[in-house]
Amino acid sequence: MKSTFHIALLTSTFLSGAAWAEDVTLTIESWRNDDLTIWQDTIIPAFEAANPGIKVVFAPSAPAEYNAALNSKLAAGSAGDLITCRPFDASLELYNQGHLADLSGLASMANFSPVAKSAWQTDDAAATFCVPMASVIHGFIYNKDAFDALGIAVPATEAEFFAALDKIKADGTYIPMAMGTNDQWEAATMGYNNIGPNYWKGEEGRLALIKGEQKLTDAQWVAPFATLAKWKDYLGDGFEAQTYPDSQNLFTLGRAAVYPAGSWEISGFNTQAQFKMGAFPPPVAAAGDTCYISDHTDIAIGMNAKSAHAEQAKTFLEWVGSAEFASMYANALPGFFSLNSTAVEMQDPLAQEFVSWRGKCQSTIRSTYQILSRGTPNLENETWNASANVIKGTETPEAAAQRLQDGLASWYAPQQ
Amino acid sequence: MAAKKPVRWHIAVFLAPALAVYTAIMIIPLFGTLNLSLFNEEGNVRVFVGLRNFITLFGDPLWSNAFWNALGNNAWFFLVHMLVQNPIGVALAAILSSPRLRMAVFYRTAIFVPTILSFVIVGFVWKLILSPIWGIAPGMLDMIGLKSLFAPWLGKEEYALTTLALISVWQFVGIPMMLIYAALLSIPDEVLEAAEMDGITGASQFWKIKLPLILPSIGIISILTFVGNFNAFDLIYVAQGALAGPDYATDILGTFLYRTFFGFQLQLGDPYMGSAIAGAMFAIILLGVCVYLFGIQTRLRRYQF
Numbered sequence: 177m178k179s180t181f182h183i184a185l186l187t188s189t190f191l192s193g194a195a196w197a198e199d200v201t202l203t204i205e206s207w208r209n210d211d212l213t214i215w216q217d218t219i220i221p222a223f224e225a226a227n228p229g230i231k232v233v234f235a236p237s238a239p240a241e242y243n244a245a246l247n248s249k250l251a252a253g254s255a256g257d258l259i260t261c262r263p264f265d266a267s268l269e270l271y272n273q274g275h276l277a278d279l280s281g282l283a284s285m286a287n288f289s290p291v292a293k294s295a296w297q298t299d300d301a302a303a304t305f306c307v308p309m310a311s312v313i314h315g316f317i318y319n320k321d322a323f324d325a326l327g328i329a330v331p332a333t334e335a336e337f338f339a340a341l342d343k344i345k346a347d348g349t350y351i352p353m354a355m356g357t358n359d360q361w362e363a364a365t366m367g368y369n370n371i372g373p374n375y376w377k378g379e380e381g382r383l384a385l386i387k388g389e390q391k392l393t394d395a396q397w398v399a400p401f402a403t404l405a406k407w408k409d410y411l412g413d414g415f416e417a418q419t420y421p422d423s424q425n426l427f428t429l430g431r432a433a434v435y436p437a438g439s440w441e442i443s444g445f446n447t448q449a450q451f452k453m454g455a456f457p458p459p460v461a462a463a464g465d466t467c468y469i470s471d472h473t474d475i476a477i478g479m480n481a482k483s484a485h486a487e488q489a490k491t492f493l494e495w496v497g498s499a500e501f502a503s504m505y506a507n508a509l510p511g512f513f514s515l516n517s518t519a520v521e522m523q524d525p526l527a528q529e530f531v532s533w534r535g536k537c538q539s540t541i542r543s544t545y546q547i548l549s550r551g552t553p554n555l556e557n558e559t560w561n562a563s564a565n566v567i568k569g570t571e572t573p574e575a576a577a578q579r580l581q582d583g584l585a586s587w588y589a590p591q592q
Numbered sequence: 593m594a595a596k597k598p599v600r601w602h603i604a605v606f607l608a609p610a611l612a613v614y615t616a617i618m619i620i621p622l623f624g625t626l627n628l629s630l631f632n633e634e635g636n637v638r639v640f641v642g643l644r645n646f647i648t649l650f651g652d653p654l655w656s657n658a659f660w661n662a663l664g665n666n667a668w669f670f671l672v673h674m675l676v677q678n679p680i681g682v683a684l685a686a687i688l689s690s691p692r693l694r695m696a697v698f699y700r701t702a703i704f705v706p707t708i709l710s711f712v713i714v715g716f717v718w719k720l721i722l723s724p725i726w727g728i729a730p731g732m733l734d735m736i737g738l739k740s741l742f743a744p745w746l747g748k749e750e751y752a753l754t755t756l757a758l759i760s761v762w763q764f765v766g767i768p769m770m771l772i773y774a775a776l777l778s779i780p781d782e783v784l785e786a787a788e789m790d791g792i793t794g795a796s797q798f799w800k801i802k803l804p805l806i807l808p809s810i811g812i813i814s815i816l817t818f819v820g821n822f823n824a825f826d827l828i829y830v831a832q833g834a835l836a837g838p839d840y841a842t843d844i845l846g847t848f849l850y851r852t853f854f855g856f857q858l859q860l861g862d863p864y865m866g867s868a869i870a871g872a873m874f875a876i877i878l879l880g881v882c883v884y885l886f887g888i889q890t891r892l893r894r895y896q897f
Contacts, residue, residue, distance in 0.1 A: 264858075265858070265860070356747075357747060357837075357838065358746065358747050358832075358837065358838075359833060359837075360833070360835055360837050361857075412724075412725065413724055413725075413744075414723075414724020414725065414743075414744035414747065415724075415744070415747070416744040416746075416747025416748055416838060417722065417723065417724055417744035417745065417746045417747030417748075418723075418724065418725060418744075418747070419719075422723065422725050422726070426725065544858070545858065549858040549859065550860075552654070552859070552862065552865075553654055554856075554857075554858060554859035556857055556858040556859070557835065557856060557857060557858070557859055560835060561835065561837070561839060561840070564837065564838065564839070565838075565839050568747075568838065570749060570838075570839060571839075583654065586654055
């Protein structure tokens with residue numbers, strides 16, 4: 177009786193195995209529920225047409241719940257075959273726990289630069305566990321109509337930048353720059369980490385900081401704070417209580433001329449703003465200097481180490497690493513730029529402008545994201561607070577830098 | 593020899609459901625948290641560390657500065673409630689209980705309504721009212737010629753906490769008002785009539801007769817305010833976020849606990865230090881309640897009618 181049951185069970189397993197072999201279904205875990213239609217209508221049909229026999233299901237959950245939901249699914253063994261990866265420590269932790277497979281051997285990994293891969297590697301860069309999908313680029317979006325009306329040329333150097341702001345302020349029609357300090361993160365993300373790479377020379381400074389060769393109190397790390405301190409005079413009345421949505425609305429309603437931005441704003445601004453927009457990279461100190469941009473690695477995709485369809489999943493990941501996917505994804509989501517080394521043709525002019533900086537500037541990522549925000553006090557959170565304080569003028573650039581350095585040195589051995 | 597007293601089982605039976613629920617969702621988690629605060633993680637293994645988390649919390653300047661800042665802010669938050677909310681609550685109750693006041697029911701309801709609103713709505717509405725960009729506060733001040741008094745209150749270190757405390761006062765002033773109102777109504781008419789016979793009327797009747805009679809209620813309100821304020825979290829979180837800006841000026845124990853326990857942005861949660869903070873909060877509240885119960889309440893004179 178018992179053996180009959182076992183045979184029946186085995187048979188059914190084989191039969192279902194045979195059925196699977198005909199048509200394998202891969203499930204993608206993701207937090208990008210905003211992108212559901214893009215995956216279903218554009219990306220997945222393209223993959224399935226090229227790879228008969230593999231079906232793909234995009235199964236996103238809400239962004240705020242994603243990490244917790246994914247962790248419990250992985251622990252229970254019910255997670256999908258493909259896992260959308262958050263950058264740095266969240267995914268590294270999954271890899272260390274054995275949930276994400278090592279993908280260093282994928283052929284398409286060659287299509288990505290070391291910076292692009294850095295967010296999904298072990299600290300020694302020996303293993304890469306997710307295929308990079310997209311990054312967001314920082315810079316400034318400006319109101320082209322306002323600039324034309326006031327006869328302002330797009331600033332390339334810092335002096336031109338502040339001259340332009342002075343001119344807008346003197347004219348009085350527009351608030352020169354739309355940013356508030358109420359939510360704090362804009363000051364750090366769109367302020368410090370936007371303009372900073374020009375001072376600390378992008379990757380050079382960022383890696384030196386991680387190695388402990390530079391300190392946050394060095395001139396190149398204090399200088400961006402000193403520049404931020406000058407922004408105060410160009411922000412709107414009551415910027416201290418201005419929130420992130422306030423700033424977005426001020427700009428898209430045409431009341432402010434310059435918006436310190438991340439490229440993820442592009443699609444939202446395209447629908448909201450009734451005027452022409454342009455963008456420029458963070459201005460450099462003197463004309464002709466090498467420019468550096470924050471091209472922050474934001475999203476990637478990896479493989480569940482316990483997936484039953486590892487071969488098919490790898491086929492899919494190889495495809496994600498291809499130029500075809502890069503072009504499709506970048507055009508469907510302007511502002512989320514492909515990390516693929518192959519140049520991608522994009523239709524959106526604002527997105528084109530942002531991505532063109534990769535050709536003339538050096539790319540780096542936000543200085544606080546890799547390794548340096550693992551301890552307490554958390555460097556990223558402290559940088560929010562310090563940047564907001566410096567813009568408001570309640571803390572001097574030197575004092576803010578000193579505080580960040582003391583906090584970092586308190587737990588990070590290479591800085592001690 | 594008297595018959596043996598029957599065992600009164602019904603007391604235990606009727607207490608059991610409430611006791612079971614309370615134990616399951618309050619007492620066990622409370623001791624679980626206190627227990628967790630004595631552990632920490634070393635190389636992914638949970639180890640017993642005794643009071644080391646508390647030594648870190650009070651001894652390491654990085655932690656203790658944040659803790660004392662949160663405690664100081666919390667004390668100010670409580671003080672504003674005691675100095676503004678409760679006196680206004682008592683005054684409103686005194687006015688409402690005056691028999692000559694018309695539409696008393698309307699006022700009572702209108703003042704009490706904000707109490708039943710969600711923190712999220714209160715925080716959001718007040719943030720909009722006070723917004724320097726779209727808010728109605730600058731315009732209204734402008735109408736009476738006081739535009740110069742306007743400041744982006746929620747964004748300034750020196751005003752933000754007081755502003756939030758006053759928003760909370762606005763929301764909750766109905767609670768002391770209702771409690772005191774009920775206490776005032778329970779004062780027997782004979783007492784008041786006797787006072788009138790002796791020529792004590794109006795304001796002096798309030799100060800000399802009614803106030804001493806409602807003092808126990810004021811005591812209860814004070815302790816409720818204390819517990820509520822030192823457990824507060826929602827309003828600050830809704831209005832200023834978990835970082836309790838500007839520059840931690842509105843950081844109270846609740847937001848400090850939240851940030852530590854659950855983590856924030858790139859900061860991963862630290863349940864062990866979080867539990868230590870929760871333990872400290874528990875001690876503070878317990879201490880405050882004990883001071884009240886043994887130091888003040890036993891000395892309050894009670895009148896039996």
